[in-house]
Amino acid sequence: MLIEFFLCLRKHGLKTSLTELLDLLGALERGVVFGNVDDFYTLARLVLVKDESQYDRFDRAFAEYFEGVEQVDLASTIPADWLERSLQRQLSDEDKAKLQSLDGLDELLKTFRERLAEQQKRHAGGNKWIGTGGTSPFGAYGYHPEGIRIGQDGSNARRAVKVWDKREFRDLDGDAELANRNLQLALRKLRKFARTGAADELDLNATIRATSQKAGLLDLQWQPERHNAVKVLLLFDVGGSMDDYIYECEQLFSAARNEFKHLEFFYFHNCVYEHVWKDNNRRYDEKLPLLELINRYGRDYKLIFVGDATMGPYEIAYPGGSVEHWNEEPGAVWMQRLLHHFTDAVWLNPQPTSHWRYYQSIDLMQQLMSQRMYPLTLDGISTAITTLLKKSVATAAPSPSNS
């Protein structure tokens, strides 16, 4: 009973276990709810889901099982195997030029719906149907100047007019499983123990001393537990060219989250400007002014940038160089302000070191960071941490010009 429902939940990625299914059946047998889908829904959610962030998934699974697909977005209506990365077509520039654009987005969407209704089978390659790797305006991993991208991990040619799978700025998943514990062990070097908080640990030496001073009458001495007191501020570059390194970043983030009690993180895009943000879904309305960041977190925070520093040099050097908004002051000034405040800072770059010299922007960033940029590898992290632990690099950053 309810086995299919259970499997449907698992299919949607809910980590429901057999114990919970049995609990649900037990509740039904005891007659907690009877003959009412709404009540059953509440009960099933109560027993099977253990986190409010999973409620949405549960809702979709429930809808699928009980009412069929009632309302889902276009991207998930299309069977996944249509979109498998099977035929990645290589197009020459001539081919690309040959492709003609359809008029406007509305036209495109209309045609898309019509095609979707017409088409019943999986399709790959051609130039009309929805599928993967072709030159039709619809589908993934293909090339068409005004194409719609569906269900694809990151942009291929980065040119789709509308991205259905809005995943380019997805939040980094702190729970990503670590492929190797080494990363965490490397971070572990960045430790500074201090005794803070409530005194609840027996201080044996002091107790013995105090007791002997009182001629054997017991006098207990307490001390606070040891904690890792190092404070870390992580700034992640997200989106665009960073899509290729999302796995490495997730690993680092997950390791850092487990290791540091005082860990703060923010996101930026390409270069740091006036604002950083914490939630990629609401990055336009909930952003934190960089000056506030500087005021809020003290100098004792270790600042770690994670980014590929691959961008147009003007994004660093000129006002208005940002690809997303008009910035009054160049990114370099904001970088200097940060580095002036946070004297212990490093930059971790997921790009292989051998590629660095081909990008002018990396060179610029290296200068700003006073050569404290390291590759995002185990060795790189170890070196970076050694740098962070070194005292007095205070003079490294030139003071920012206040324009």
Place this chain on the structure above:
Amino acid sequence: MSFKSTESYIVADDLGLAVNAAVTLEKPLLLKGEPGTGKTRLAEELAASLGVPLIRWQIKSTTKAQQGLYEYDAVSRLRDSQLGSDKVHDIANYIKPGKLWQAFTADERPVLLIDEIDKADIEFPNDLLHELDQMEFHVYETGEQVRAEHRPIVIITSNNEKELPDAFLRRCFFHYIKFPDADTLAQIVQVHYPDIRKDLLSTALEVFFDLRQVPSLKKKPSTSELIDWLKLLLAEDIKPAELAKSNGLMPMFGALLKNEQDVQLVEKLAFMSRRQSS
């Protein structure tokens, strides 16, 4: 049994069902939700409506799981032995039962509230797995086995400051208390202030929900703040018209906004909207 709204407490339907299911199946009920949505209050009301005692275990960052079972006061035993007291021969004199022990040995089936479990150390929930599942534990010092005669109704609250371990979650029912909608909120207010004027209430609710819409507030006002605010409005006898026309900071804003940055933000927004309208 069925747990319903009382004269002084409004229970949403799904929450009522959650409580009933947890009571029937004798599973701990884990409650999450924004601060001020009445998580702790629920346990009090449940105990009152069943007419059973409420045993409350308030968790702090220094609380250890063992403290909920019992504590062995070795220090006073040692001291007693130095002073030559007779008590010292029976170790049971130095075992102090904790909240769980009290709940297990209560005469009738009590409600046990484990409040703010997320404040404790990350291992805390894991240390209670067996005790909450089997409702029994062993006292090493005396060799005694403490077993629950009546399985207590366990209500656990969390403010989501820490993730709880999977193994622990598997043993609980979970309910997330949504922020109440305008109708439920009006009911709640009616329960607290039966003679509040209708127009004042609706204007106040409007202002309140508008305020919750303001993005990037550090702390969104919740039900308990709304109720405090209404109390002040009533005490000061503020007219609904006055409330509606003050398009700047609302009167008595201190009850709603608990953070000076939030106050500044709302002030700024009000200033901008005044400038636009003039």
